Amino acid sequence: MTRPLPSGGQERPAGTQPLASRRERVKVARKWAYLVSSTTYLPLSHDQIERELLGLLDRLLEAVAGDRPATESAAEVGAELVRLHCVGKTSLQCTVDVLAAALLAPADSGSADRLPERVARLLGALASGYVEAIRSAAVEQRDTSDQALLNAVRESQREWRASEAQLDEIFLGSPSGIAVTGLEGQLIRTNLALHRILDRASSEVDGGTLFDFVQEADRQLLKDGYRDLRDGKIDRLRSRPRFVTKDGDPFQATLIASLLRDSHGYVTIVTDDAELALLQNQLRHQLLHDMLTGLPNRQFFSTHLEHVLHLPNPATLYHVDLDGLSLVTDGLGRKAGDSLLRTAADRLRSVVAGENAMVARFESGKFGILIEKSASTPDIVTMIERINETLSEPVYIDGKGLAVTASFGVVEDLPRNVEPAELLRSADLAMRRAKSKGPGRWERYDPVWDNRTRESIGLVAAMPGAWENGELGIGYEPLVRLADGEIVGAEARLRWEHPELGLLPKERYLELAERTALIGALGAWLVKRGWTDKVAGGGAGMPLLVPLTPNQLADPRLAGTIRGILDSVAPAPDRLWLGLPAGALLVAGHEIVDNTRLLADLGIAVVLHNFGVTPGELALLEDLPVHAIRLDSRLMWQAVDKESMVLAGAKTMIALVRQAGITVLAGDLETSAQARWWQRAGAELGMGPLFTGDEGPATDIGSLIGGGRAGPLQGR
Missing domain, CATH: 3.30.70.270 (Reverse transcriptase/Diguanylate cyclase domain)
Known part of the structure; x- marks a missing residue:
């Protein structure tokens, strides 16, 4: 009973093929991998090495199966070992030892009469392929190194030529005179700037020495300087010798010399002091x-x-x-x-x-x-x-x-x-x-004005730090019903307790702060702080009036910011009154008008501040959803002059406003007489110094919440 062999077209009796079982082959491959790995570093995992060597072992077994072993296949196995980096000093010896022992162990000893010869020929072919592959790799590596070296030399030469060209450009184009001289001062190379400074043609300079153009009195001193430079006594020569023009006129120049790297000469730079002074004057003029x-x-x-x-x-x-x-x-x-x-x-x-x-x-x-x-x-x-x-x-x-x-x-x-x-x-x-x-x-x-202005500007500059340090706070003024003196609401005002100047009036800093980026953040903070204090103090049903500035009104984020504040604390928009300056609305762009309408759409009450009796201000009441007006302060000051034409007009205006369902607020009241006059004229609410007393606005809104009478109005 015979079976075909994997290669060679020969037939062998069954059972004579070495390592017939896979288990035996895996065992040999594992031993082979272990021994080879111990001879050199292989960039593969141990399992990968075993799989590669098992494949090579199978190819050798196919090659040995026949009277004429396939030596070419064995040579390829040797080359493949080199490709796998099995190139340590003893890698080939380990390989031959393992393979010889494995291949010379036939399954049937009776049929092994010619096996040693076949194995020897195969191992010889393997060694030959292995050596040839190493030689080829070495040649290729040498060729690659030679090419890299050649490229490096070419690049170095290119850079050297470029550097030399740059030096030539500097040498020829420099406004300063440059000379390369020998150790005895003989001129080897000069540029045109030196010829111009020396007032000599190129032919008159070539072949001479630098000392030939120096005044005789300074010549020896300059030679001594070059000698000290050559002997290493100084690192650089700096001198201001007097040179002589072609016509014999002396002029002074600044000379700087250094020893060349090969110590066979000097490089010298000469600058005409007159030109340098002219250049310095030009630079000074440009600077000033x-x-x-x-x-x-x-x-x-x-x-x-x-x-x-x-x-x-x-x-x-x-x-x-x-x-x-x-x-x-x-x-x-x-x-x-x-x-x-x-x-x-x-x-x-x-x-x-x-x-x-x-x-x-x-x-x-x-x-x-x-x-x-x-x-x-x-x-x-x-x-x-x-x-x-x-x-x-x-x-x-x-x-x-x-x-x-x-x-x-x-x-x-x-x-x-x-x-x-x-x-x-x-x-x-x-x-x-x-x-x-x-x-x-x-x-x-x-x-006087200058000091006040500087102080105001300084206060504005210090506002961010004051806010950060807690100097900026909030004060509350009572909103009083003039008919009976009851406190029905409060106005939130920014309060600045300056550590040196004390409590500052708002007019001193808000007008200038309006020009800074801080004013927007202050407005949002004032609304949130006042609303939070009011709700926490039990005054949820009491209106809170917060005055805003034109820049705050123009902020496109205003409506969204205030809605977020109300939603986060207490959603009662009709209890929040926002004061808008009437004068700003008269000249306002569409941003302020649009924001005013958005606020009203949210249910927030709009109050026009500093409202007068002009036709334009009256027209605002028709164009905008206004809840209340606060009368101009100038009207307050004339409140006791009952014959005033202005007040007569104001009285008529109040009647018209109230017919439209708009509340009238008299602000900045200072005396009881003013309060009584405006109450008779039709004003419903009042506020001002009359109700705050000498202490000014309260820092705790709780003192106003819960009603109570305003003292100065009792029994009027």
Whole structure:
């Protein structure tokens, strides 16, 4: 009984094939994998190595099964071992030992007469394939290394050529003279800048030494310096020798020399001191002057101002701001604005040309003028009239006649004990005060107004920190029914207890805070804090009036923010009254009007503050869902003048308003007489200092909740 062999086309008696069972083959493969792994690192797991070697073992068994073993297959197995990285010092020896023992153990010893010969031939072929694969890998690796080395050399040469080209560009294009010299000073290479500095042609410089062009008195000292540099006594030579031009004229230059890396010469840089001084002057001028107008800048002006303060003659400082410059720039473009600025600068200089004066440009359309007074210097009014008259003459730019006026802040007879920066700041504040009154105005420095303004600005700047530190709080004023003096509600007001200035009136900081980003957050905080305090104090059914500013009203998030506050605390929108300034609504954009309608749609009561008797304000009552009005404070001050035409109109207006179902609130009441008069005129509610007393607004709303009478109205 015979069976076909896997390869070779030969037949063997059954039972003569070595390692006929899979179990025996797996056992040999496991041993082979273990021994080979101990000879070198293999980038495979142990299970993967076993599977690979088991496959190679099966191929060898196929090759040995026949009278003519398939040596080519055995050679491929040797190459495959190299591919698997079985290339340790003893990897091949372990492989031969394992395979020889396995392949020389036939299943039937009676049929093993030619088996050793076949196994030997196969193992020889395996070793041959193994060695050839290692040789090929080594050759390939060497070729790869050679190519990488060749590429590195080429890249290095390319970088060296690029570096050399850059050095040549620097050498040839440098404005400073550069010379490469030998140890004895002989000129090896020079650039055109050196020829220009030495006033020599290239042919007159070549072949000479650097010392030939140095004045004889300085020659030896320069040679000693080069010798010290060569001997390592100094790292770099710095000298200012006198050179001689072709015509024999001496000039001084700055020389810096360094020893070349190979110590066979020097590189020297020569700079003409006259050119350097000219360059320094140009840089200094650019640093101290405005690039657009050529006028001195703020830094130069401040230095000059400090100098003038030490002189005996009186001087006047003008801070000038062009009116309408932004309209020109926004409407006609930056180029037109710059042209107008240059013209304005020239005209300002022309006005003060006959005076001992300096004109400077600070920024944008702001200028400074400092005039040292003399007997012929015009007074301030005349000077300002001359400036505005000159500026208002049209200048034609791109076919359009343009003109400007200016606003002025003036500090006259400059005090000698004040820093220049403070004087400039004072002039700037005076200019802002003038600008707030309209174009073409001027204002003198007012110490009282200046100090008050600085204090107010400082308070606004400190508001974020005050809020963070808990200095900002809330105060409550009672809302009183004038008919019987009962407290029926409260108004929430921002309260600032300053650690140094004490309790501040709201007018001192809210007007300026309106211009900052903090005002929006303060408004939301005031509503939430007041509403939370009212509900916690048991006043859920009592209305709370919270006044808002124009910027708060313009916030598109206002309605959503307030609705969130009500939903999170107590959803009773009709008990929340929001005060809106009537004057702001008259000139408001659509954002404020839309927000007002959104608030009313939420059920919130809208109260118009500072309501007067103008037709525009009356029209608001038809256009907007108004719940109540709070009368203008100016009407309160005239409440005892029963013959006043204003009050007569107010009385008629109140009647009309109440017919429309709108509540009338008289605010800022100071006396009982005012309260009685407005109650007879038709006002239903009142509030003000009359009801808060000397203590001012209460910090605890609980003291107002629960009703009670307002003391000053009892028994009237």
